[in-house]
Amino acid sequence: MKYALITGASRGIGRAAGIKLANDGFFVLINYRSNKKEALETLRLIQQNGGKAELMPFDISNQEETETELDKWFEKNPEKYIEVLVNNAGIRKDNLHVFMQNSEWQDVINTNLNSFFYITRRLIKDMLINKNGRIINIVSLSGLRGIPGQVNYSAAKAGIIGATKALAKEIARKKVTVNAIAPGFIKTDMTKELNEKELKRLIPMRRFGTAQEVAELISFLASKKSSYITGEVISINGGI
Numbered sequence: 001m002k003y004a005l006i007t008g009a010s011r012g013i014g015r016a017a018g019i020k021l022a023n024d025g026f027f028v029l030i031n032y033r034s035n036k037k038e039a040l041e042t043l044r045l046i047q048q049n050g051g052k053a054e055l056m057p058f059d060i061s062n063q064e065e066t067e068t069e070l071d072k073w074f075e076k077n078p079e080k081y082i083e084v085l086v087n088n089a090g091i092r093k094d095n096l097h098v099f100m101q102n103s104e105w106q107d108v109i110n111t112n113l114n115s116f117f118y119i120t121r122r123l124i125k126d127m128l129i130n131k132n133g134r135i136i137n138i139v140s141l142s143g144l145r146g147i148p149g150q151v152n153y154s155a156a157k158a159g160i161i162g163a164t165k166a167l168a169k170e171i172a173r174k175k176v177t178v179n180a181i182a183p184g185f186i187k188t189d190m191t192k193e194l195n196e197k198e199l200k201r202l203i204p205m206r207r208f209g210t211a212q213e214v215a216e217l218i219s220f221l222a223s224k225k226s227s228y229i230t231g232e233v234i235s236i237n238g239g240i
């Protein structure tokens with residue numbers, strides 16, 4: 001079976017991507033931080049459709065824990081490799097820069113940016129050996145445009161956009177592609193406290209997107225159909 005690791009697959013975009021990739025025939029490794037109840041629900045939804053998956057909890061903002069848990073999986077599965085990595089898990093800790101606390105900066109950078117470095121470095125080794133792999137980074141409109149109140153989040157997402165472009169060029173010859181998806185406003189827990197009625201007016205399509213719509217794009221980038229696309233940032237935002 002082909003393996004796909006999705007970080008933050010207990011809820012939102014990660015869950016929808018898990019269900020979709022399992023449907024596409026991947027064995028899905030469901031990463032999450034602490035919400036086991038929701039991660040088990042993702043597992044149940046995948047298995048209900050006849051798909052295969054397992055839970056892989058670890059805190060992606062913690063380098064040691066991340067590397068230990070990934071090593072454990074590789075020790076248990078010596079013949080296997082993970083050919084699709086969706087760097088999806090992310091958090092927001094919004095504040096005006098002048099008031100931003102060290103912890104708000106560090107938590108967002110560690111979770112949204114530094115995790116990309118550690119997880120991807122471990123997984124690309126096998127992708128390069130096998131000359132096959134897909135790395136899909138979920139970034140944000142905030143990293144492309146900059147959003148006030150999100151200096152930490154915009155910096156982290158813009159950092160991954162730069163890394164996506166550089167890494168894509170480094171490993172293109174080995175048939176491993178690296179792309180980013182930049183969602184606008186998507187209906188998930190992350191956006192539930194936003195004023196949707198007000199914000200909808202900024203969106204030409206006049207609605208928030210769904211996690212399912214983002215999952216369709218993840219599925220395409222994870223598939224053979226996207227084999228000549230690398231180093232791209234694809235927006236999915238209803239025309240903003």
Ligand code: NAP
Pocket residue numbers: 007008009010011012013014031032033034035036038058059060061087088089090091111138139140141182183184185186187188189190191
């Ligand atoms: P969400 O519904 O809030 O879900 C976040 C997921 O990330 C959960 O599965 C959570 O696990 C996991 N997570 C958070 N911190 C983690 C950590 N340290 N280690 C492991 N897992 C962690 O978020 P979402 O809206 O689906 O967002 C997914 C991605 O899309 C994020 O990168 C976000 O920045 C990006 N994005 C979202 C939107 C939007 O409008 N929703 C727009 C642009 C970009 P637990 O359940 O265990 O907490």
